[in-house]
Amino acid sequence: MIVLTINGHDTQVDVPDDMPLLWVLRDVVGLTGTKFGCGIAQCGACTVHLDGQAVRSCVLPASGAVGKKITTIEGIGGTDVGKRVQQAWLGVEVAQCGYCQTGQIMSAAALLAQKPSPTDADIDTAMSGNLCRCGTYVRIRAAIKQAATGTTVVPQTIA
Amino acid sequence: MKIGRIIVTLIGLVVLVGIVFTVYALHTVTHGGDESAKQPAVAGAPADITDPKARGEYLTRAADCAACHTVPGGQPFAGGVPFKLPFGTIYSSNITADKDTGIGNWSDDDFVRALHAGVDKDGHPLYPAFPYTSYTALSRDDILAIKAYLFSLPVAHAPARANDLSFPYNQRWAVSLWNAVFLKKQRFESVAGKPDAWNRGAYLATALGHCGECHTPRNAAFAMKHGEALAGAALQGWKAYNITSDKDHGIGAWSDQELADYLAKGHAAGRGTASGPMGEVVENSLQYLSPADLSALVAYLRDVPPQQGGVSTPPAAATGAAANATATAGLGEKLFVGACAGCHLDNGQGRQSDYASLAGMRSVRDPHATNLTQVVLGGSRLNVRGQHVFMPSFGEAYSDAEIAALSNYVLGRFGGQPGTLSASDVAERRKGL
Amino acid sequence: MNLRVPPSPHDVDLQSPSRRELIKRGGLVVAFMWLGGAGRVWGLPDNARLDPSHPAFAPNAFVRIGNDGSIQLVMPTVEMGQGSYTGQATLLAEELDVGLDQITVEHAPPNRKLYANPLLGDQATGGSTTIRFCWTSLRNAGAAARYMLVAAAAQRWKVDAAQCTVARGVVTHAPTNRTLRYAELADAASKVTMPDKVSPKDPKDFQLIGKPLRRVDTPAKVDGTLPFGIDIRVPGMKVATVRACPTFGGKLASVDDTRARAIPGVLKVVKTDNAVAVIGEHFWAAKQGLEALDITWERGPNASFSTGQLFKDLAEASEHGKPILGREVGHVDNVKGKVVSATYQLPLLAHATMEPINTTVHVRPDSCEIWVGTQVPARCVDVAAKVTGLPPESITVHNQYLGGGFGRRLFEDSVEQAVAIAKQVDFPVKIVWTREEDIAQDRYRPAYYDRISATLDDNGKPIAWTDRTTGASVLATFAPGAMGKNGLDGDLVECSAELPYAIPNMRVDWVRHDMPAGLAVGWWRGVGPTHNVYVVESFVDELAHAAGKDPLAYRRDLLGDNPRARAVLELAAQKAGWGQGQLPPRHGRGVALAAPFGSYLCVVMDVEVTPQGEVIMKRAVAVVDCGWVVNPNTVEAQIQGGMVFGWSAALYSGITLKNGAVEQRNFNDYRVLRLNETPEIEVHIVPSTESPGGIGETGTVMAMPALTNAIFAATGVRIRTLPIDRHALVQDQNALKAVLSDATPADAASGDAAATARRLA
Ligand code: FES
Numbered sequence A: 001m002i003v004l005t006i007n008g009h010d011t012q013v014d015v016p017d018d019m020p021l022l023w024v025l026r027d028v029v030g031l032t033g034t035k036f037g038c039g040i041a042q043c044g045a046c047t048v049h050l051d052g053q054a055v056r057s058c059v060l061p062a063s064g065a066v067g068k069k070i071t072t073i074e075g076i077g078g079t080d081v082g083k084r085v086q087q088a089w090l091g092v093e094v095a096q097c098g099y100c101q102t103g104q105i106m107s108a109a110a111l112l113a114q115k116p117s118p119t120d121a122d123i124d125t126a127m128s129g130n131l132c133r134c135g136t137y138v139r140i141r142a143a144i145k146q147a148a149t150g151t152t153v154v155p156q157t158i159a
Numbered sequence B: 001m002k003i004g005r006i007i008v009t010l011i012g013l014v015v016l017v018g019i020v021f022t023v024y025a026l027h028t029v030t031h032g033g034d035e036s037a038k039q040p041a042v043a044g045a046p047a048d049i050t051d052p053k054a055r056g057e058y059l060t061r062a063a064d065c066a067a068c069h070t071v072p073g074g075q076p077f078a079g080g081v082p083f084k085l086p087f088g089t090i091y092s093s094n095i096t097a098d099k100d101t102g103i104g105n106w107s108d109d110d111f112v113r114a115l116h117a118g119v120d121k122d123g124h125p126l127y128p129a130f131p132y133t134s135y136t137a138l139s140r141d142d143i144l145a146i147k148a149y150l151f152s153l154p155v156a157h158a159p160a161r162a163n164d165l166s167f168p169y170n171q172r173w174a175v176s177l178w179n180a181v182f183l184k185k186q187r188f189e190s191v192a193g194k195p196d197a198w199n200r201g202a203y204l205a206t207a208l209g210h211c212g213e214c215h216t217p218r219n220a221a222f223a224m225k226h227g228e229a230l231a232g233a234a235l236q237g238w239k240a241y242n243i244t245s246d247k248d249h250g251i252g253a254w255s256d257q258e259l260a261d262y263l264a265k266g267h268a269a270g271r272g273t274a275s276g277p278m279g280e281v282v283e284n285s286l287q288y289l290s291p292a293d294l295s296a297l298v299a300y301l302r303d304v305p306p307q308q309g310g311v312s313t314p315p316a317a318a319t320g321a322a323a324n325a326t327a328t329a330g331l332g333e334k335l336f337v338g339a340c341a342g343c344h345l346d347n348g349q350g351r352q353s354d355y356a357s358l359a360g361m362r363s364v365r366d367p368h369a370t371n372l373t374q375v376v377l378g379g380s381r382l383n384v385r386g387q388h389v390f391m392p393s394f395g396e397a398y399s400d401a402e403i404a405a406l407s408n409y410v411l412g413r414f415g416g417q418p419g420t421l422s423a424s425d426v427a428e429r430r431k432g433l
Numbered sequence C: 001m002n003l004r005v006p007p008s009p010h011d012v013d014l015q016s017p018s019r020r021e022l023i024k025r026g027g028l029v030v031a032f033m034w035l036g037g038a039g040r041v042w043g044l045p046d047n048a049r050l051d052p053s054h055p056a057f058a059p060n061a062f063v064r065i066g067n068d069g070s071i072q073l074v075m076p077t078v079e080m081g082q083g084s085y086t087g088q089a090t091l092l093a094e095e096l097d098v099g100l101d102q103i104t105v106e107h108a109p110p111n112r113k114l115y116a117n118p119l120l121g122d123q124a125t126g127g128s129t130t131i132r133f134c135w136t137s138l139r140n141a142g143a144a145a146r147y148m149l150v151a152a153a154a155q156r157w158k159v160d161a162a163q164c165t166v167a168r169g170v171v172t173h174a175p176t177n178r179t180l181r182y183a184e185l186a187d188a189a190s191k192v193t194m195p196d197k198v199s200p201k202d203p204k205d206f207q208l209i210g211k212p213l214r215r216v217d218t219p220a221k222v223d224g225t226l227p228f229g230i231d232i233r234v235p236g237m238k239v240a241t242v243r244a245c246p247t248f249g250g251k252l253a254s255v256d257d258t259r260a261r262a263i264p265g266v267l268k269v270v271k272t273d274n275a276v277a278v279i280g281e282h283f284w285a286a287k288q289g290l291e292a293l294d295i296t297w298e299r300g301p302n303a304s305f306s307t308g309q310l311f312k313d314l315a316e317a318s319e320h321g322k323p324i325l326g327r328e329v330g331h332v333d334n335v336k337g338k339v340v341s342a343t344y345q346l347p348l349l350a351h352a353t354m355e356p357i358n359t360t361v362h363v364r365p366d367s368c369e370i371w372v373g374t375q376v377p378a379r380c381v382d383v384a385a386k387v388t389g390l391p392p393e394s395i396t397v398h399n400q401y402l403g404g405g406f407g408r409r410l411f412e413d414s415v416e417q418a419v420a421i422a423k424q425v426d427f428p429v430k431i432v433w434t435r436e437e438d439i440a441q442d443r444y445r446p447a448y449y450d451r452i453s454a455t456l457d458d459n460g461k462p463i464a465w466t467d468r469t470t471g472a473s474v475l476a477t478f479a480p481g482a483m484g485k486n487g488l489d490g491d492l493v494e495c496s497a498e499l500p501y502a503i504p505n506m507r508v509d510w511v512r513h514d515m516p517a518g519l520a521v522g523w524w525r526g527v528g529p530t531h532n533v534y535v536v537e538s539f540v541d542e543l544a545h546a547a548g549k550d551p552l553a554y555r556r557d558l559l560g561d562n563p564r565a566r567a568v569l570e571l572a573a574q575k576a577g578w579g580q581g582q583l584p585p586r587h588g589r590g591v592a593l594a595a596p597f598g599s600y601l602c603v604v605m606d607v608e609v610t611p612q613g614e615v616i617m618k619r620a621v622a623v624v625d626c627g628w629v630v631n632p633n634t635v636e637a638q639i640q641g642g643m644v645f646g647w648s649a650a651l652y653s654g655i656t657l658k659n660g661a662v663e664q665r666n667f668n669d670y671r672v673l674r675l676n677e678t679p680e681i682e683v684h685i686v687p688s689t690e691s692p693g694g695i696g697e698t699g700t701v702m703a704m705p706a707l708t709n710a711i712f713a714a715t716g717v718r719i720r721t722l723p724i725d726r727h728a729l730v731q732d733q734n735a736l737k738a739v740l741s742d743a744t745p746a747d748a749a750s751g752d753a754a755a756t757a758r759r760l761a
């Protein structure tokens, strides 16, 4: 039995120590907003926050999350930054199939929490570990800028 | 003609000496050294392991027999592991107790002689890829415990794969000559005046664990240079680092705890993570050593005379400062933040696992980036204490130029080294994979 | 607007969404069929033939206006990122005069009669057809419903229906200042006789169509609440993962599961003909178990097959096989002039949808329930019936959101496998493929080997053109009945038979060379055009070069009477600044022009190629005329995303086979584009009143030739094999010479190709 602090709640789970947090969240706790994409830290679909830092939960053993604050997409809306990022995502209409987007939002929220006014290079650094097969990268950039500045920064076709 | 006669005589003399030496070599090849001489005072397995089979298992692991005799995922000790040498490929043999293809028909003496003299049951010399130059120091008891353990396992019917060696290396008898010169058939002797733990560590490191086989540089005849024990060497495309007590080049600056961690878990914070052949050693062998044996090993390694060879280790504090100054922007960084930072974090601290931390590692401070490119090209995996640590390979989908740029970036950013790897260097290294 | 997840099976009979049932619940049900001219199949789309005046009412599929105020649409096509839900809802809302936020949509249950896509000949989502086939039918359905509701209001007020107006679902009679909501009218409206014919709105009155509306499905995609197939959890469910024989066509010989069973959480090891699955309490246990299996495969006839062999066979077939004619214009023989020819080669490709393949199945003695995100729900019923032996009525498919489709989910192989596994246990089981399995067991985009040649007149214009493609037919396995009379699969010549250019003599044919049995091929984003437009547009670039002309001007000259193509070309040239300014060394600008899926596109790209051969994409400008735009927001997003998909393939992706098995495993070796490699992408839409063209795949089609033409402009190296061999782009004279010597005589004669190309651009 280990105790994980997920989105502010202490949750007891009976899982092997080396079970990646991703599967604890999805298959044991039932928080399916965190996605499986590759299992080898190459796609970022499984990104969650561990004490505010974006981590790939598919390669993070559950035991490594004990005693730390885990935030998932289900909880990120409760933070100011998270909320802003989600709103910008809607504002810029980033999502297509949407499968990668929860991971993208988690990476973006971690970036903005650390660097409230990220440069283009900061965005590249923080977001290039998150793959999107639908190819929403251009709008991801725009949405992060919008979340950071609060103003619509790129011309787009959205009303 | 006087000169002519002298030359003929000289040639004759050389030939004669050659013949005499060959006769001597062939005659002594099967001789395992003085078997009746004093056996080592230290035993390879902790005294509290009394069950003979458990003892044998412990020793078999400490001697890392599996590294060479078990194909990954294959039946244990069935042999067939290829060793790519500059002059061809040789394959390890089946050492299960199968009577046809393994060592089922070997007597105790046959087996002991194999480890002490490097010859097979029929007295044919074995290639020194089999580390009998180290095993020759083992006690008969320990060797027989290993044999008993091997014989207790399921047998595998696995005929030996023919070696693929070019002339003259396919002439096995020639190994006898090499043995006559380079093989000292002597049992381990404790050094008086050194603590017991030290002696135990020495036995583990030199005889059982045969550390020197990889870490000691070799001379032109491929024999270990004895004056430079554990000063670091290159093999199979990897660097076995200097593990002498030198502070800059070796492990002199590591704490005991760091050394023990590295040996037991394949990772020491701020020092390095075992990968490649060393990862296998941790996985197959070192992680199973008892805590007492680990500290014995540490005690011995601490005391190995310092050598200056190999990758130097700038003081830890300087690393961080040098990082940003020398980091090359551009392609390498672009690749790093995309494919690598997911685990390593863009500051190299390691994201979800200590094993992913790049700080202080020698592989990122080696200007040749030997082990670094190996890991990037071929990936790495380590099963240790129930943890499964891995890194995927990037050789397939990334170009030579990309891997060179990535390696240079990592060297600069995390090792404070100006990386100078070129795309053609990477192309060269790919060939060795 | 909220989207409902499908109701549970006992809630509504999903097999036949019965009108009676719905009417019982009250309200107006307008039924209609997705009618758009019979017999149009995949691979031969032609939106022009959809007849907008065709009456589009037939019993069954439905729009329902409830007396509770609900407005419900059952979606004929699935949402996999392309925005089809929003697009379909917009068409309906427009004609009903309601807000997009007032509509609820549901996935259609499997039912070919009701929901078959006339362009595809099956209940399927693909080929960039959704808006094309719904454009007429959904608007007619909406208009009919509105007519009946307004008629009901007019009857109640005893006024002329023509005096009534509607806004946001409220009918108003202005002269008397009376209003009634749709909810209040629904029951009465259901008794109004359905009109024979209604006219949808005049486009000038559109309130919603053409506006950049927000997508209806996004709120739940940014907070993690929207469930994809992989997120399904049903009571008592266990999780499995599976490995099929890595060699295609091979079988499972035996498996030793001793080690696997010892792993905590592993429940069962289940075998099928060619695969073995481990079922566990959770995916992790199942995966650990799978890795601990000792499996022996019977590798079968493909055990020594490799991609090297495949391309040898394709080349051989191209030379000696029997060609099937795709299109012939004039006579290509005996045309005199300068001949330019080239050979192009395209690899097998995997889809690598972000959501790995998965299916949840519960097989009971008398029923089978399936939860899956699929592009072909009806086919899933077929395979489940086959595997379980149950009648189709006992099989329920709950379609889910798709985490990417790209054609992969047009195939039901994984559903068949999942049912075969689930039928061996008596609890529901979710089968999730690892990414490794997803890559190793895809339905690959076929490999192609194309020989193309042209004869140029004295002005450098092509007066004869031959194009022979060689490769496998997907249609022959997907819908054999749809193959052409002479055995032609239209997909193979789509966008190569019909070019935007006026060429007097043409012969386009195809030599069919299928993959060895067991190695399945499939549709891949962009289908035929992705392959053909790359070849044609690269070759047109080669011709421009051979003629010593600017590639954009050359295309302009070839266009003939093709105003839509001309318009996109001109706008792209202007927006991209074609011909303006000098590009630095090893920078290049490339162009591609085509008319795929009933739309017209021109893309201009700027790239830099480093001396080490690395390609840096700087900027892309896409201009599109896709007819009536339902939602420009979606058009822009689809072009951007489609191009990223195409660039991934051009630069990095390629599936290779060794010993009959795929060599790639995961995103580390099946590489796709990342954010920091993606350039800024501008999308410009040319206003148009033509019927809508497809959009979802067009970007992918255009991306590849635009990129490789830009690379040529930067380096003088013509990329004729994908993915791009970046080692060939290294700035090294020897490397450059080697590449050029393979090239056409025209190329080789031109001296410093890079400099020439730069000057031209
Ligand atoms: S699933 Fe964790 S990074 Fe892809």
Ligand code: FES
Pocket (backbone or CB within 6 Å): A095, A096, A097, A098, A099, A100, A101, A131, A132, A133, A134, A135, A136, C081, C354, C403, C404
């Ligand atoms: S939105 Fe589909 S993968 Fe990113």
